[in-house]
Amino acid sequence: MLRRSLAVVATLAATLAVAPFAAGALVHIRVEGKTQTIFGSTQPRTSAATPLDALLAAARAGEFYAHIASSSFGNYVDQIGFYPASGSSGWVFKVDGASPPVGADQVQLEDGDVVEWYWATFGASGGPPTLSLTKVQGRCYRVVEQDDSGKISAAAGAVLHVDGRTVRTQGGTGGAMACLPGRHGPVWATLAGAVRSNKLP
Amino acid sequence: MIRRALVCAAAVAALAGCGGGGTHGRATLWVTRDEGAKVLLVRSVPAGETAMQALDRSAAISTRYGGRFVQSIDGLSGSISSRHDWFFYVNGIEADRGAAAYRLRDGDVEWWDYRDWGRFGQSVPVVVGAFPEPFLHGYDGKVRPAVVVGEDTPVVQKIARLVHGRLVGSGIDPLPSGANVLVVARSRAARFYARRQGSAVWFMFFGDPRRLLEPSFYRYRYRVS
Numbered sequence: 332m333l334r335r336s337l338a339v340v341a342t343l344a345a346t347l348a349v350a351p352f353a354a355g356a357l358v359h360i361r362v363e364g365k366t367q368t369i370f371g372s373t374q375p376r377t378s379a380a381t382p383l384d385a386l387l388a389a390a391r392a393g394e395f396y397a398h399i400a401s402s403s404f405g406n407y408v409d410q411i412g413f414y415p416a417s418g419s420s421g422w423v424f425k426v427d428g429a430s431p432p433v434g435a436d437q438v439q440l441e442d443g444d445v446v447e448w449y450w451a452t453f454g455a456s457g458g459p460p461t462l463s464l465t466k467v468q469g470r471c472y473r474v475v476e477q478d479d480s481g482k483i484s485a486a487a488g489a490v491l492h493v494d495g496r497t498v499r500t501q502g503g504t505g506g507a508m509a510c511l512p513g514r515h516g517p518v519w520a521t522l523a524g525a526v527r528s529n530k531l532p
Numbered sequence: 533m534i535r536r537a538l539v540c541a542a543a544v545a546a547l548a549g550c551g552g553g554g555t556h557g558r559a560t561l562w563v564t565r566d567e568g569a570k571v572l573l574v575r576s577v578p579a580g581e582t583a584m585q586a587l588d589r590s591a592a593i594s595t596r597y598g599g600r601f602v603q604s605i606d607g608l609s610g611s612i613s614s615r616h617d618w619f620f621y622v623n624g625i626e627a628d629r630g631a632a633a634y635r636l637r638d639g640d641v642e643w644w645d646y647r648d649w650g651r652f653g654q655s656v657p658v659v660v661g662a663f664p665e666p667f668l669h670g671y672d673g674k675v676r677p678a679v680v681v682g683e684d685t686p687v688v689q690k691i692a693r694l695v696h697g698r699l700v701g702s703g704i705d706p707l708p709s710g711a712n713v714l715v716v717a718r719s720r721a722a723r724f725y726a727r728r729q730g731s732a733v734w735f736m737f738f739g740d741p742r743r744l745l746e747p748s749f750y751r752y753r754y755r756v757s
Contacts, residue, residue, distance in 0.1 A: 374654070445651050465653070467618075467619060468600075468631065469626075469628055469629040470628075471630065475612060483612065508601075
């Protein structure tokens with residue numbers, strides 16, 4: 332009987348994870364490309380010790396290209412999918428919305444961390460803000476943006492994408508938000524100059 | 533709530549009416565904060581009203597976005613700077629619609645919790661704090677069959693009766709699809725948490741099964757671990 336219970340638990344774990352038995356922490360991973368999401372719009376789980384591990388686990392699960400270059404200051408990712416890093420644009424990552432000051436193989440992940448890799452063009456104020464979408468009270472969606480330090484602000488002007496149409500968010504003290512009237516499909520958010528958000532099913 | 537559920541279980545085990553709920557009878561309103569760490573309000577409310585009406589008659593609220601969103605309850609307001617909002621559950625299941633669009637059924641637990649957003653993109657779709665809900669009253673009147681996976685002992689049998697569930701003692705494979713599942717496994721350290729599995733829920737308990745018969749072990753909490 333106990334064996335059955337454990338089998339049930341194992342089944343549950345397997346349905347929720349990309350690679351349940353690799354070493355490391357159980358984290359969420361999403362890879363955002365230049366023009367579209369490359370992997371994990373809903374931030375599936377994977378086991379990974381570092382953000383680099385998480386990227387490679389995603390690359391294996393999603394069969395997309397990722398290349399690691401070596402340099403005098405350590406390893407770095409110089410290509411994901413079709414686009415190689417070039418000039419002031421390239422591939423960077425965040426953990427829980429903030430850019431760590433060290434390399435992708437130097438950050439020790441903890442259970443529940445959200446790892447996001449994305450295409451970024453760097454300007455005077457750093458990289459682009461990243462968007463995050465949170466669902467509140469059924470059909471209301473709140474969009475926030477985070478800068479490189481992880482500081483949160485309202486993503487004013489963000490639009491939701493749902494069922495092939497776009498829905499404007501409203502501003503105010505609550506930040507950018509919209510409540511959808513009826514049943515609907517998956518939702519994600521975009522804003523010019525920012526990295527698109529996670530998708531909520 | 534517990535007493536009500538037990539009365540329900542004892543009185544009408546043979547009837548669908550208890551689980552199905554109705555627009556007559558009573559529902560229960562809970563208002564808590566910080567994942568149930570602090571209980572702010574517990575009140576009996578009439579079934580048949582919307583969750584928004586029941587909340588409005590019990591507390592001072594403000595709404596936004598055309599009345600579809602509860603911004604504040606008794607002065608406690610969601611905000612981007614504090615990363616907090618009011619989250620809305622029915623029978624431990626995160627509501628799939630606004631409170632104005634949910635009509636309370638007999639036996640429902642309407643639960644508002646003011647908490648940190650948590651990690652972005654990671655919702656908390658089901659919580660254990662209203663157990664034995666959602667096994668008894670489901671969601672929006674839809675009650676799923678319940679299966680309890682555990683040892684065939686008197687305590688686990690009692691738990692199966694509590695959730696109106698079928699104890700899978702000798703084992704069936706695979707588990708019936710669409711059923712809500714409660715896994716009861718012995719372990720030294722007690723843990724109790726819930727997950728969405730398709731459109732059903734799975735509740736996972738590890739520990740001394742007798743703990744599941746003590747509401748204080750899980751009441752108002754998102755998970756026990």
